[in-house]
Amino acid sequence: MSYLRNTWYAVAHSHEVTETPMRRVILDEAIVFYRVGSGAPAALFDRCPHRFAPLSKGKLIGDELQCIYHGLQFDRWGACVLNPHGNKAIPQAARVRSYPLEERYGYVWLWAGEAERADPTLIPKIDFLDDPKFTSIQGYLAVDANYQLVVDNLLDLSHVEYLHPMFTRKEGVDSHKTEFFSEGDAVFANRLKPNSSVTALARMSWADAPEKGDGRANMRWTPPSVLTFDLGVTGVGAPIEEGLCTPAVHLLTPETSLTTHYFWSQARNMKLDDRDLTERLRIALNRVFVEEDKPIVEAQQQEMGNETDIMALHPVLLNPDIPATRARRILARLIEEESAAAARTTSLAS
Ligand code: FES
Numbered sequence: 360m361s362y363l364r365n366t367w368y369a370v371a372h373s374h375e376v377t378e379t380p381m382r383r384v385i386l387d388e389a390i391v392f393y394r395v396g397s398g399a400p401a402a403l404f405d406r407c408p409h410r411f412a413p414l415s416k417g418k419l420i421g422d423e424l425q426c427i428y429h430g431l432q433f434d435r436w437g438a439c440v441l442n443p444h445g446n447k448a449i450p451q452a453a454r455v456r457s458y459p460l461e462e463r464y465g466y467v468w469l470w471a472g473e474a475e476r477a478d479p480t481l482i483p484k485i486d487f488l489d490d491p492k493f494t495s496i497q498g499y500l501a502v503d504a505n506y507q508l509v510v511d512n513l514l515d516l517s518h519v520e521y522l523h524p525m526f527t528r529k530e531g532v533d534s535h536k537t538e539f540f541s542e543g544d545a546v547f548a549n550r551l552k553p554n555s556s557v558t559a560l561a562r563m564s565w566a567d568a569p570e571k572g573d574g575r576a577n578m579r580w581t582p583p584s585v586l587t588f589d590l591g592v593t594g595v596g597a598p599i600e601e602g603l604c605t606p607a608v609h610l611l612t613p614e615t616s617l618t619t620h621y622f623w624s625q626a627r628n629m630k631l632d633d634r635d636l637t638e639r640l641r642i643a644l645n646r647v648f649v650e651e652d653k654p655i656v657e658a659q660q661q662e663m664g665n666e667t668d669i670m671a672l673h674p675v676l677l678n679p680d681i682p683a684t685r686a687r688r689i690l691a692r693l694i695e696e697e698s699a700a701a702a703r704t705t706s707l708a709s
């Protein structure tokens with residue numbers, strides 16, 4: 360399957376990458392992640408070029424990753440630096456691909472394309488994760504479905520009233536004002552709920568919330584699969600800063616064409632030090648994603664078999680599908696442009 364390559368993907372929570380090598384498949388490629396003595400994370404293609412043993416089964420000797428099978432050692436840039444055999448000469452082909460990594464917001468980000476184009480300023484901005492006015496919780500789901508089905512799920516929140524009883528407002532689906540628009544390659548799906556009842560979930564963080572408030576659930580997609588979510592409620596007519604803000608981010612990284620790494624973070628601007636609340640929110644949100652969203656998205660994929668593009672199966676489209684359809688088109692165009700540029704470079708070089 361084709362993916363957008365020259366972009367950053369969230370691939371791990373920072374705490375997952377340690378001096379013990381960890382194998383994780385990203386965009387159909389097995390990669391070994393580990394951390395060297397300086398604290399820098401490293402990522403190499405997880406296959407020793409000798410007899411193809413996974414390097415993740417090996418161990419670190421100093422900063423070098425030693426293959427478990429015959430002991431070749433590789434530095435963090437993928438060069439073989441030690442061959443314990445024969446005359447100890449290092450064959451020229453004894454190197455593995457290394458991947459540029461950055462760490463930000465508690466995530467490790469991997470650049471999946473041409474290493475020389477890796478630009479840390481292109482990492483998505485998730486300011487609330489760095490802002491002391493917020494506290495946040497994190498979660499992860501392994502989803503057995505193509506990542507774009509998860510994007511569809513998040514860009515079409517009309518499912519909330521049906522799938523998520525916890526978020527449901529008494530007023531029902533008709534009380535929402537929705538607006539869809541694009542800015543450059545970003546797609547927005549906004550849902551405003553003026554003068555509507557405050558949900559049970561919001562009340563967990565905002566104890567003296569008014570009976571009614573102006574709610575908002577504004578989703579923003581940027582390629583390839585980053586969704587930032589401006590979620591909150593404020594007193595009717597009151598400024599946003601006075602209310603509850605629970606911004607979130609959902610980072611979807613293809614594992615394979617049919618499986619997805621789903622990282623999420625959700626913050627709140629109230630009761631920052633209430634650890635018990637943090638734990639209750641983590642459990643509540645995780646339950647919603649694991650017991651409600653994940654099963655339906657996986658069931659969709661099962662219905663689709665090995666097809667990765669739902670549009671190829673000619674689904675019926677409804678009004679709330681507009682943003683997801685637009686996002687799919689933008690991503691398809693970007694992938695096509697990237698492939699065309701790569702083909703041009705190859706033909707110039709040959
Ligand atoms: S397979 Fe890695 S050293 Fe032989």
Ligand SMILES: [Fe+2]
Nearest residue numbers: 518522523652
């Ligand atoms: Fe959902």
